[in-house]
Amino acid sequence: MAMAQTEFPLWKGDMPGEGAAQAEGLKPDKGDGVIRLTNVSEPTLAFYPATPAGAPAPMVIVCPGGGYNILSMDKEGTEVAEWLNSIGVSAAVLKYRCPSNREGALQDARRAVRMAREKSKEWNINPQRIGMLGFSAGGHLAAACSASVDRPDFTVLVYPAYLFQKGGVELVDEIRVDAETPPAFVVQAWDDRKHYRSSLAYSVALDAQGIPVELHLFAKGGHGYGLRPSAHPVSQWPTLCEAWMRESGFLK
Numbered sequence: 716m717a718m719a720q721t722e723f724p725l726w727k728g729d730m731p732g733e734g735a736a737q738a739e740g741l742k743p744d745k746g747d748g749v750i751r752l753t754n755v756s757e758p759t760l761a762f763y764p765a766t767p768a769g770a771p772a773p774m775v776i777v778c779p780g781g782g783y784n785i786l787s788m789d790k791e792g793t794e795v796a797e798w799l800n801s802i803g804v805s806a807a808v809l810k811y812r813c814p815s816n817r818e819g820a821l822q823d824a825r826r827a828v829r830m831a832r833e834k835s836k837e838w839n840i841n842p843q844r845i846g847m848l849g850f851s852a853g854g855h856l857a858a859a860c861s862a863s864v865d866r867p868d869f870t871v872l873v874y875p876a877y878l879f880q881k882g883g884v885e886l887v888d889e890i891r892v893d894a895e896t897p898p899a900f901v902v903q904a905w906d907d908r909k910h911y912r913s914s915l916a917y918s919v920a921l922d923a924q925g926i927p928v929e930l931h932l933f934a935k936g937g938h939g940y941g942l943r944p945s946a947h948p949v950s951q952w953p954t955l956c957e958a959w960m961r962e963s964g965f966l967k
Contacts, residue, residue: 722760725760725827732819733819752786753781774840811824846897847861852876857872869960869963872899892920894926909938
């Protein structure tokens with residue numbers, strides 16, 4: 716099992732914007748085996764190195780979902796880091812500011828990418844193979860970060876949220892896609908009726924700019940499954956994602 720070697724604060728007295736008004740803590744247990752963290756004022760990046768040590772590894776920054784209100788820290792965070800380590804990818808779980816702080820969350824995501832590149836030698840990672848993997852709101856965050864100067868080299872969006880304009884499948888105005896937007900691997904279940912248009916909107920926007928995108932649209936699966944077992948083929952997405960990373964040259 717992978718273990719985070721170090722949790723790094725993203726900011727050292729120079730954090731832009733504001734944090735949460737209340738103390739950081741966990742939401743009450745719903746009995747579904749999910750750890751829900753909220754009121755994050757001190758964002759961090761928890762680094763999970765790939766083993767064994769050798770040539771610099773690719774790294775993926777993991778952005779848990781939770782509607783920008785909470786962070787699903789295990790199902791869409793630490794469990795994902797452990798899977799990435801198992802295929803030879805270093806990982807870093809991003810604890811970004813919440814609740815209701817999209818601007819702060821984006822500042823945190825951009826800072827996480829900068830930190831990864833700055834520490835690439837120390838962490839033994841390839842600074843040109845830094846990806847960002849996000850679930851739901853974390854998928855929106857990864858897409859937003861991809862539109863900034865501190866963009867990752869590739870993204871993996873799993874049931875991303877908030878990316879389509881109401882009533883259609885056009886990308887929301889605040890997410891810009893251009894020739895510099897990184898390639899993406901997108902996972903979506905058709906029966907996730909609240910969010911499926913987000914995956915379509917982002918994939919079509921990337922394709923229109925000639926950006927490589929691989930979209931896997933499954934009939935069933937719903938929303939919020941993470942990497943946990945499912946009765947539906949959507950559970951195959953980690954294997955498909957690994958194959959895409961290898962085919963795209965991000966993982967060797």
